[in-house]
Structures are given as C-alpha cells and as structure tokens.
Amino acid sequence: PISSTMLPTSTSNHTRTKPKYSWVKDFGYRILSFFAAFALFMFIQDNYGAPVNLNAIQPMSQALQRHQKLLAANEVIGPKMKALHDGTMSMEDIMQPQGLQGGDNAGSSQSDGSNPMPIEEVMEFLDGFISELHQRFIGHTDKVTGEFISHKKYNYVQIWELFHDFVLEKLYPWDREYLSRMPVRRDDGSIFLSVATYRDENCLNTITGAFKMSHDPTLLNVGLIQQNCVEEPCRSGILDKTGKMVDVPPDDDCHKLFCESEIGKPHCEAGRVRAIHIKEPESLGPYFARYLASKLWFGESWFMQIDAHMYFLQDWDKISIEMLKAAPSKKPVISHYPPPEEYDFSKSEWKAAPRLCGPVFAHMDLEDQIIRLEGSYNYDAVQLPTPRFAPFIAAGYFVAYGDFVREVPFDPFLPWIFMGEEVSLSARLWTSGYDIFSPSKSVTSHIYGRRKKPKFWESVHRLFHFGVHNPLQMLVLSRVKSQLGYPEAAPDFIKPQSVITHLDQYSMGTERPLEKFLEYVGLDMKKKEVIMTGWCEKGQPPPNKQEFISLYDFVAE
Numbered sequence: 001p002i003s004s005t006m007l008p009t010s011t012s013n014h015t016r017t018k019p020k021y022s023w024v025k026d027f028g029y030r031i032l033s034f035f036a037a038f039a040l041f042m043f044i045q046d047n048y049g050a051p052v053n054l055n056a057i058q059p060m061s062q063a064l065q066r067h068q069k070l071l072a073a074n075e076v077i078g079p080k081m082k083a084l085h086d087g088t089m090s091m092e093d094i095m096q097p098q099g100l101q102g103g104d105n106a107g108s109s110q111s112d113g114s115n116p117m118p119i120e121e122v123m124e125f126l127d128g129f130i131s132e133l134h135q136r137f138i139g140h141t142d143k144v145t146g147e148f149i150s151h152k153k154y155n156y157v158q159i160w161e162l163f164h165d166f167v168l169e170k171l172y173p174w175d176r177e178y179l180s181r182m183p184v185r186r187d188d189g190s191i192f193l194s195v196a197t198y199r200d201e202n203c204l205n206t207i208t209g210a211f212k213m214s215h216d217p218t219l220l221n222v223g224l225i226q227q228n229c230v231e232e233p234c235r236s237g238i239l240d241k242t243g244k245m246v247d248v249p250p251d252d253d254c255h256k257l258f259c260e261s262e263i264g265k266p267h268c269e270a271g272r273v274r275a276i277h278i279k280e281p282e283s284l285g286p287y288f289a290r291y292l293a294s295k296l297w298f299g300e301s302w303f304m305q306i307d308a309h310m311y312f313l314q315d316w317d318k319i320s321i322e323m324l325k326a327a328p329s330k331k332p333v334i335s336h337y338p339p340p341e342e343y344d345f346s347k348s349e350w351k352a353a354p355r356l357c358g359p360v361f362a363h364m365d366l367e368d369q370i371i372r373l374e375g376s377y378n379y380d381a382v383q384l385p386t387p388r389f390a391p392f393i394a395a396g397y398f399v400a401y402g403d404f405v406r407e408v409p410f411d412p413f414l415p416w417i418f419m420g421e422e423v424s425l426s427a428r429l430w431t432s433g434y435d436i437f438s439p440s441k442s443v444t445s446h447i448y449g450r451r452k453k454p455k456f457w458e459s460v461h462r463l464f465h466f467g468v469h470n471p472l473q474m475l476v477l478s479r480v481k482s483q484l485g486y487p488e489a490a491p492d493f494i495k496p497q498s499v500i501t502h503l504d505q506y507s508m509g510t511e512r513p514l515e516k517f518l519e520y521v522g523l524d525m526k527k528k529e530v531i532m533t534g535w536c537e538k539g540q541p542p543p544n545k546q547e548f549i550s551l552y553d554f555v556a557e
Helices: 022-048 062-072 078-086 091-098 119-138 156-180 203-212 254-260 265-269 286-294 316-326 345-349 421-431 456-463 469-484 514-521 543-551
Strands: 139-141 148-150 191-198 220-228 273-279 302-306 310-312 332-335 359-361 371-373 397-401 435-437 444-446
Touching: 119 156, 119 273, 156 469, 191 203, 191 286, 203 220, 203 254, 203 310, 220 254, 220 286, 254 265, 254 273, 286 421, 302 316, 316 332, 316 397, 371 421, 421 435, 421 469, 421 514, 456 469, 514 543
Parallel strands: 191 220, 191 302, 220 273, 332 435
Antiparallel strands: 139 148, 302 397, 310 444, 332 397, 359 371
16 A cells, blocks of 8 residues: 555646647557457457367367367267367366266276277277377378378477377277276286387297296286387497497397297287287387286286386296285285396395385486486395385386276376386375385396387487477476476476376376375475485385384394
C-alpha cells in the first residue's frame, strides 16, 4: 500500500492540461482493443468451438493422420486427438465411456486369464510395430507433391515426436489391451529368462550355458530380443580415439545357431525359445529391448532377466529361486551386479555374493545428473542362508515372481536410454510393495570389458546423423527424472510435454511413497547429494524392516 505522504500534491498554480494529440492515442487504443478481442474470439473458435482442423496442426504426423480418419468416420478418438496429443486427456479418458479396455494405472489392468493374448499374436504385433516404426524414421512421402521426404537430418525433438506419435497411435493402445489379457501365473516351477542382445558374439554361449547349467532345462523358457546387423555393410564398434571403425561380416544369428545345435534343437522344437529379430538400424536401446522381452512372458512361475554375455553356476536357476523363497518378504526381488567373468564358481559354496549399495549422481553432461549405481562389492565375510536387503535392482541379473510384470510393467515410452533404467525400476518396485535383496551366493558371472564392441547409439547416428543420440537420450531421460522427483524435471518444466505422456501409467506404485524410498537409499534430489545410510554396506535391514534384524547375526565387515 502507498501512504498518503508518498502521493504528489497539487496546488492551484499547477493546472492539469490535456496532452496534445490525445485523439491519436485513443484511436490506437481502439485498434489494439479490436485486434485483441478478435484474437480472443479466434482462439475460442479454434479451441472450444468447431472441431480442431487437424490439417492445421504442425506437420501432419502419422498418428494425426490416423485420428483424422477416425474424426471423419465420427469414431470415438478422433474429436479428442488434440487433447490426447497435448497430454490433457489420456487414452483411458476417451476409451472408458465406450466400455473399451483401459484402467486407472498399468497395474490395475487385471486379467482373469480366461482370454490371454496368444504368444504368436504378441510376437507378430511387436515385430510389425518395429518394422513400421523404422519406416517412419526413414522418411515419408508428401501427399501433395508425391516427393519422398527424408528424415535423415531431423533434430532430436523431431525424432522423438516421430517415435512418440507412433507409440501413442499403435503400441500404447495395444499395451493396454495386452495388460488386460495377460496370462495367469502358473505354479509349476517354470522359468522365463529375458535376454536382450545387441550384436553380441557371446549370445550363443550365454543361451547355451543357461540351458546346459539349468537344474531342469525343460522348465526354462527364453525370451530373446536379437538385434543384429544381418546384411553388409556392417560396421565394427569404435576402435580408437579417432573414432575409427571398419567393415565387418554380418553378425552370427544366435537364435538360429542355438536351434541348430545338439543342445538347442530339442528346446526350440518344444517352443522354449521365443525370439524377436530386430535389424541393427531398428534398435531402440537396451531398455526398450527389455520392454519387448517382457511381453514374451507367458505365465511362467518365475521371471529372470540377464545380459547376453554371462556364465552360470550349475543349478543357477534352482538356487536363484531358493534364495528368492528364503527372502523375508511377500514380494521379494533378488538382484546384484554379478562378479566378473573370471569368477571361480567353486567359491560360491562358501563365499558371500557381492552386493549393490552405492548410488552416485552422474557428473558427465550427457548423463544429465541421472543416478548411476556403483559396482557391487564383497561387504560380507560370511555367507548367510537368508538374502540380505539391498536398495537397488541391477538390469543384468534379477529374479522375481513371474507376474511382477503385471503390476510393474515396462514403460513403452523409454527408447534410446542406457542409464536410468535401474534406479527407475528399483523405485517403482519398492513403491509397489516389493523388497529388494542381494543374492546370498553368486550364480552368474558377467563379461564387463566390452570396449570396441558395437554400441546401439552408433546405430542411431547411422540412421539419422552423428551427434543426435546424446541430446535425444537426455530428452528421454527427463521422463525418468520426472518419475524420480528431480525438481528441474517437474511436469510443468518438461518440454515438449509429450515426453511425459501417460507417465502415471508407468510410474511409482501406491503402497509406499517415493519420498521414503529416496530417504532409505540416501538420495537428496534437490541438492543432488548422496547421504550415507550404512545399512546396506553393513548387511543390516533398512529402517522399515528392523523386525528382521535377528536373521542377520553376522554383521558385514
């Protein structure tokens, strides 16, 4: 407020005179008011009056083309396309009034198992989706001129929008239907093994070893996502600091070679290997490959995920399940970074497995301060029969009850990322009521040294242009950061908003708050600081599980 002593005073010696040319200003104000009113009228007309002219929306994406046809046919989604594309309405908002499939969140799409989607239908759809998406990445034909428009020079936002629009159009509605038609988990001891491979010469040995070292290979079912260069020219990975690459032969067909082998043939003939073949330029990164692999689960009792460059302890599968059952939780998950390839499995009889404890905020610009997990360490002097609690999931080895993918499904809107998937899955599982444990003994080992091997981001550069992957990855990572509560990735700050389309469908659970998870694992998202909690390193239960302290009589050293 302004006090009276601050106001100017007037005297009789100062009379107010009308400024010259006031009629010019008045006329100008009237003109401006007219145009402001007209602009407001046009805004209301465009957004709240007649249906939106979809042709006027910046360039006509394939998703918008499809929904324009729905509009012309007076079908349900067409009139809502703009709201759907902007993220102000979800597919469920549109579909539920018509009695179609949908739910409040991904985990709520329950199935009674009476009409599961056949695995052949799943594989056919996903294979077709990947092929069609790749064609859209390559370019499109102008409907007016008939000219082919290449997308080779698209920037990272344009590439994202190509992906997003097609997922929104085709994959997301299918994913919702799939979740409502998932098979019921069988209690027959069967195991589903998720394996995603990218141009990996170790794939054949990994799958062969999994079956060969299995306690009962007739119960083992592999879901393989094979991403290979299948025709020349094929390029090696980067060989030196100059970025040198050379031509190499097409990659070995791991699936074919296994099925032709003496050990593999009977398993393939029995349908125990389900494979989707993806050409190298079609690759969408490791997380999206694992999304695809998760859809090949077909009711097996147990779900395991590994990398394609692993070795196995004899009876690795049986021991993994026994450890899972020994964990003091109704919803346990066993996981860690396995020891390196030279590990002597004879030591697993007595040696405690390494445990994954320490997070860090990444410091490299291209990682955008995403949370990375430090390597596993051997904290324990004694191997206990009860698995110890741990804060995080490792993507290269974890085991859980088979139908966890119903409650915590993989996110179809996360392509091209390498970092961020592990902390995201850890938080989603924990907030959904799952408890994470480290294995008591190591049952797998891992080939970590993969320098000079082909990497998926090299494929992204060849498909589009050099340098586009890093900003593309950072854009997609903002979806993960928004999930995890980074202040700078709050929904209002995300541009474009399509990055967080249907984020609520593939985000945190409702049994525990995210804030508690961050507190227990020692992450301050505002200050970007890691707070030492100590319970994981000491081999003790976290603060919310102190009732199990007596199970861990030997404290880690």
